[in-house]
Amino acid sequence: MMDKFTTLTAIAAPMPVENIDTDQIIPARFLKTIQRSGLGKNAFAAQRYNEDGSEKPEFVLNREPYRQAEILVTLDNFGCGSSREHAPWALLDFGIRCVIAPSFADIFFNNCFKNGILPIRLPREICESLMEDAQMGANARITIDLKKQVVQRPDGSTIAFEVDAFRKHMLIEGLDDIGQTLQHDSAIASFEQKRQKDESWRPTIVMETVS
Amino acid sequence: MARTLFDKIWDDHVVERLPDGTCILYIDRHLLHEVTSPQAFEGLRMSGRRLRRPDATVAVVDHNVPTSDRSLPIEEPESRLQIETLEKNVAEFGVPYFKLRSKDQGIVHVVGPEQGISLPGMTIVCGDSHTSTHGAMGALAFGIGTSEVEHVMATQTLLQKPAKNMRITVAGQVGPGVTAKDIMLAIIGKIGTAGGTGHVMEFAGDAIRALDMAGRMTLCNMSIEAGARAGLIAPDETTFAYVEGRRFAPKGEDFEKACAYWRTLTTDDGAVFDTEVTLDAASIQPNLTWGTSPEDVIAIDGVVPDPASCNDPARARQVQRMLDYMGLEAGQKIAGTKIDVAFIGSCTNSRIEDLRSAAAIAKGRHVAPGVRAMVVPGSGHVKAAAEAEGLDQIFLDAGFEWREAGCSMCLGMNPDKLTSGQRCASTSNRNFEGRQGPGGRTHLCSPAMAAAAAVTGCFVDVREMA
Numbered sequence: 259m260m261d262k263f264t265t266l267t268a269i270a271a272p273m274p275v276e277n278i279d280t281d282q283i284i285p286a287r288f289l290k291t292i293q294r295s296g297l298g299k300n301a302f303a304a305q306r307y308n309e310d311g312s313e314k315p316e317f318v319l320n321r322e323p324y325r326q327a328e329i330l331v332t333l334d335n336f337g338c339g340s341s342r343e344h345a346p347w348a349l350l351d352f353g354i355r356c357v358i359a360p361s362f363a364d365i366f367f368n369n370c371f372k373n374g375i376l377p378i379r380l381p382r383e384i385c386e387s388l389m390e391d392a393q394m395g396a397n398a399r400i401t402i403d404l405k406k407q408v409v410q411r412p413d414g415s416t417i418a419f420e421v422d423a424f425r426k427h428m429l430i431e432g433l434d435d436i437g438q439t440l441q442h443d444s445a446i447a448s449f450e451q452k453r454q455k456d457e458s459w460r461p462t463i464v465m466e467t468v469s
Numbered sequence: 470m471a472r473t474l475f476d477k478i479w480d481d482h483v484v485e486r487l488p489d490g491t492c493i494l495y496i497d498r499h500l501l502h503e504v505t506s507p508q509a510f511e512g513l514r515m516s517g518r519r520l521r522r523p524d525a526t527v528a529v530v531d532h533n534v535p536t537s538d539r540s541l542p543i544e545e546p547e548s549r550l551q552i553e554t555l556e557k558n559v560a561e562f563g564v565p566y567f568k569l570r571s572k573d574q575g576i577v578h579v580v581g582p583e584q585g586i587s588l589p590g591m592t593i594v595c596g597d598s599h600t601s602t603h604g605a606m607g608a609l610a611f612g613i614g615t616s617e618v619e620h621v622m623a624t625q626t627l628l629q630k631p632a633k634n635m636r637i638t639v640a641g642q643v644g645p646g647v648t649a650k651d652i653m654l655a656i657i658g659k660i661g662t663a664g665g666t667g668h669v670m671e672f673a674g675d676a677i678r679a680l681d682m683a684g685r686m687t688l689c690n691m692s693i694e695a696g697a698r699a700g701l702i703a704p705d706e707t708t709f710a711y712v713e714g715r716r717f718a719p720k721g722e723d724f725e726k727a728c729a730y731w732r733t734l735t736t737d738d739g740a741v742f743d744t745e746v747t748l749d750a751a752s753i754q755p756n757l758t759w760g761t762s763p764e765d766v767i768a769i770d771g772v773v774p775d776p777a778s779c780n781d782p783a784r785a786r787q788v789q790r791m792l793d794y795m796g797l798e799a800g801q802k803i804a805g806t807k808i809d810v811a812f813i814g815s816c817t818n819s820r821i822e823d824l825r826s827a828a829a830i831a832k833g834r835h836v837a838p839g840v841r842a843m844v845v846p847g848s849g850h851v852k853a854a855a856e857a858e859g860l861d862q863i864f865l866d867a868g869f870e871w872r873e874a875g876c877s878m879c880l881g882m883n884p885d886k887l888t889s890g891q892r893c894a895s896t897s898n899r900n901f902e903g904r905q906g907p908g909g910r911t912h913l914c915s916p917a918m919a920a921a922a923a924v925t926g927c928f929v930d931v932r933e934m935a
Contacts, residue, residue, distance in 0.1 A: 276787065277662060277762050281901040286882035290533065290547035292507035292554050294615075304903045309889075333783070335663040338696065339899060340880075341598040342505065343614035361663055364698050365598060365612055372616035422630075424489050435616070436518070439624045442485055442493055446626055449484045449495055457730075459723035460497075462524035463565045463586060 261374040262432035266355055267401040268328035271318050272392040278332060279339035280366060284348040286340075297344055298351030319352070323396040329356045331388045336377075337366025346373045356402050358409070360385050371425045372435065376404060378419045387411075404430060471737035473634045474703050475669040478609040478734065482592050484626055494629045497591035497608075499621045500577050501528040501564065503555040504882070505596030509619035510558040518623045520562040525625065527586055528559045529567040531576045535884050536845050536872040539570050548883065562622075575848020575874040578602040578816035582686065583850055585715025589704035589731040594621055598693045599816045599898065605685035606712070607704030607734050609669070612693065632698045633743040635668035636736075639676035641750040646932040648826065649684030650818060650896070650915035652676065652748075653691045654756040658766030660746060665697030668744060671736060672702050676750035682711045683822035690817045691898050694763040703735045755931050757914040758900045759803055760791035765900070767803055769918070769930045775799035794902055795910050796890065804928050806912075810893040811836075811923035812905070813869075813916050814845030815879035818896035821854045823916040827896075828860045830920035830934055836868035837926030843870040843885070845877040867924065881906040894922035 288300040305317050313320045319327065330336075330349070336359040337345060346369045349357070355375055360382040362370075370377045380388070391398045391412050398412035404426060408416040428435065439446075453460060472480070484493040499522075506528070513520065520526065533548035535541075543549040552569065559566040567573040567580060574580075578599050581587035589607035594600060596618040603610035617627055637656055657664075670692045672685075680688070685702045692700030702708075709728055712718045719727045754768035767773070773792065776799060779785035792799060797806070813819070813827050824846065836842045844864050846852035852874055855861055861871045878885040879897040881904060887893055889908025896919050897904075900911035912928070921931045 274783070276783070279762075279899075279901045281880075281899065281904050285903055285907070286532075286880045289504050289882060290545075290551055292511070292551060294508050304907060309907075335666070335696065338662055339598065339693075339901060341596060341600075341612035341614055343508075343596075343616060346614075361666060363663070363696060364666060365614060369614035369616065372614060422489075424487070424491050424628075435628055436516070436620050436623045439493060439620065439626060439628060443624075445485045445493065446495070446624060450625075457726075459719045459726040459730075461585075461588075461717055461719050461723070463527050463717055464524060 260432045260434065263355065263374050263376050263404055263429040265401065265403045266328060267399050269323050269326050269396055270329035270331050270388065270392040270400045271324040271327035272389040273318060273330055273332040274389055276333040277335045277338055280337055280342050280345040281339055283337070283345040284342065289342060289344050294347050295351060297348035298353070301348040301352045326353070328353050329358065329400055329402070330354055331385055331392050332357065332359045333382070333385065334359065334361045336362050338363035341365045343369045346370050346375050350375055358385060358388060371429060374429065374432065376402065376429060378409065380417060380419055384417055471739040473736045473740045473742065474607070474671055474701055474734055475609065475632065475634055478590055478592065479631055481590065491628050491630055493626045494592060495626055496594050496621050497525060498586060498593040499526045500581055500593065500595035500600070501526060502532055502577050502595070502597065503530045503551045504532045505615050506558065506618055507551065507554045508615050509622055510562065512619040513622055520564065520622050521625045523563040523565070527565045528555060529574055529577050529580050530555060530569050532876045532880065533883050534569060534875040536875045536877045537884070539873050545884070572849035572853060575851065576816045576819060576876055578690065579819060579847030579851065582606055582682070583715070583848055585712060585718030588712060588718060589708060590734050594627065599690050601692045601697070601700045602686050602690040602816055604689035604692065604700040605682060605702050607702060607708055607731065609699055609701065611699040632669040633667050635665055635670045635697065635744040635746070636742040637670055637672050638674040638745070638747045639672065639750050640674045640747060641676060642679060643676055643750045643753055646755055646917065646935070647753050648915040648917060649680050649687040651753055651756045652750070653688045654758065654766045654913065655748060655753045657691065657695045657763050658756070659748065660695055662694060662762055662764045663696040665692060665695040668697050669699045669701060670695065670697040672700060677702060678705065681822055682707060683820040686820065687817055691763070694898055704731045755915065755918055757803065757912050757918060757928065759795065759797060759912065761794055761900055761902045763898070763900060763913060765791065769804055769928065771803055773797045773799060773801045773803060796892070804930060807892065807927045808840060808894050808922050809891040810887060811840060811842040811919045812878045812893055812895040812897065813843065813919050814847070814877050815897035816847065817898045818916050819845060819847030819851065821851050823896065824851070824855050824860050827916040827920040828863045830917050830931065831867040831869060831924060832863050834867055834924040836923050840923055840926055842868065842923035843872055843878065845872045846874050848874045869923065878905050880904060894919040894928065
């Protein structure tokens with residue numbers, strides 16, 4: 259079950275790089291799991307660890323206070339590439355609940371909402387000023403208020419953000435999409451029946467014929 | 470009102486439009502593989518839900534599988550567990566499954582069209598971003614995450630809002646030696662990896678119409694690399710001829726009925742696109758990437774960019790970082806750059822037409838000393854077809870490895886990997902840092918360009934090899 263997302267006050271880690279792809283967030287060699295949990299230790303593995311497994315001290319998430327970061331502030335097209343939901347799972351397992359960027363890749367953006375992570379799109383200048391706040395580390399906690407749809411900077415000023423009303427509702431209530439959709443089961447069933455009647459040429463994949 | 474091809478397919482699949490505009494969209498085909506499905510099956514099991522349409526679902530293993538001798542057991546325990554987990558799940562939920570040691574096995578995006586599972590006008594999803602490949606059939610096909618995989622399993626639908634419409638017109642005809650891969654790299658180079666974000670990208674124009682189905686699949690495959698939700702090409706006689714007679718395609722009278730419907734699947738005259746992009750086919754050269762994003766494209770006669778000439782300081786830093794990672798110098802000519810590995814395969818370029826184009830270059834030549842060159846067919850059927858034509862022998866005589874079907878070196882999650890610092894001419898789709906193995910350096914290019922690099926030992930204009 260997904261954790262609800264209402265408000266979050268946390269340390270934000272700055273990642274001033276564009277096009278951070280899902281292979282960077284979690285390299286493919288760590289996708290051999292059959293579980294959702296436990297991926298956090300390998301989030302950003304290539305940037306985070308040396309070949310011998312020791313930490314690269316310069317990487318932001320290896321530094322205090324960013325080890326405790328629950329927010330990432332980054333640049334354009336975050337989460338591009340593979341559809342792997344292991345990317346938001348890895349972020350969540352590390353402790354990240356919110357990512358702020360000028361733009362996101364579509365599939366990653368969508369995957370975040372399914373896991374209780376709030377992706378926020380804000381103009382690049384604002385992301386850059388939030389990154390300056392984030393540089394102050396523990397002295398500069400950022401607050402996300404999803405109900406009011408505002409980001410509060412450490413100086414108390416607020417920035418409004420847009421979020422799809424349906425997704426906002428699902429996040430705030432911690433609701434499961436599947437349960438919601440199954441409330442429309444009869445509509446799905448009648449769609450299927452109409453298809454079968456009017457478009458009987460549509461093939462199915464029958465088990466016996468498959469090797 | 471005039472509608473686009475995307476609008477038509479979308480409208481035909483809306484089960485219900487919710488008050489805020491979110492649609493319950495019916496899904497015709499759900500393709501499963503071993504990496505992104507285990508948690509979804511587990512979710513079904515935990516919630517006591519059934520798999521709604523096993524007869525619209527199909528599974529295959531591809532990402533993890535070794536491409537060496539199939540008679541041997543899978544050594545890597547985690548890979549073996551993921552494959553065994555899929556086999557257990559498909560048995561439990563009654564999902565049609567193409568077994569690892571069958572000729573039907575292959576890369577999911579090669580298998581779908583090949584078996585007639587992916588058909589025009591369908592909605593097709595898979596927990597893999599390269600599901601966009603099936604857009605070449607004239608289907609709305611896109612990658613989803615594992616939560617959505619579970620959603621489709623339980624409901625045969627997805628909750629979606631319509632995408633924006635984008636049309637990419639490639640006018641005129643490409644010159645000799647220029648392939649679908651070069652066209653797509655040109656497009657990504659032009660619009661960038663976020664150029665298509667939020668859009669479904671329809672490819673149009675004479676150069677697109679002239680492509681065979683394999684070329685169209687290459688194009689749609691990499692529409693995700695341009696950030697698009699999906700790529701689309703209107704079905705035409707080339708498509709119908711490809712579909713006819715395939716195993717799970719409609720037959721006889723049903724095929725005629727299907728074709729009558731499929732012929733309506735074109736963008737109406739006067740339909741409005743949110744974004745239009747036009748390219749002149751004749752200006753497209755054999756292309757390849759130099760950096761670590763698929764948008765870092767240059768023509769084979771081009772030079773590697775100089776960070777000093779970037780106006781944006783953030784971009785300059787990024788270019789420098791990429792040059793360092795790739796082991797390249799600013800201003801260096803890309804032609805003549807030595808390679809260590811050539812990889813011909815992946816869901817982008819592993820179909821019989823791709824292998825023919827690589828074999829035409831390899832024939833009568835030999836892989837350069839110190840270069841490892843591998844050919845990985847996209848499916849068991851592609852492999853068999855290539856062997857029937859003698860392509861395997863051409864490759865083997867030229868010193869290429871001839872391997873079993875799978876994702877192989879595209880993504881570094883099976884034994885086929887680059888080692889740190891190795892430079893690879895790769896027909897795959899992503900040149901991200903570490904994608905083909907930690908520290909590996911990927912240059913994306915066409916099968917002919919990869920074969921040319923393999924036999925000369927460095928990047929070379931394939932047009933000089935004819």
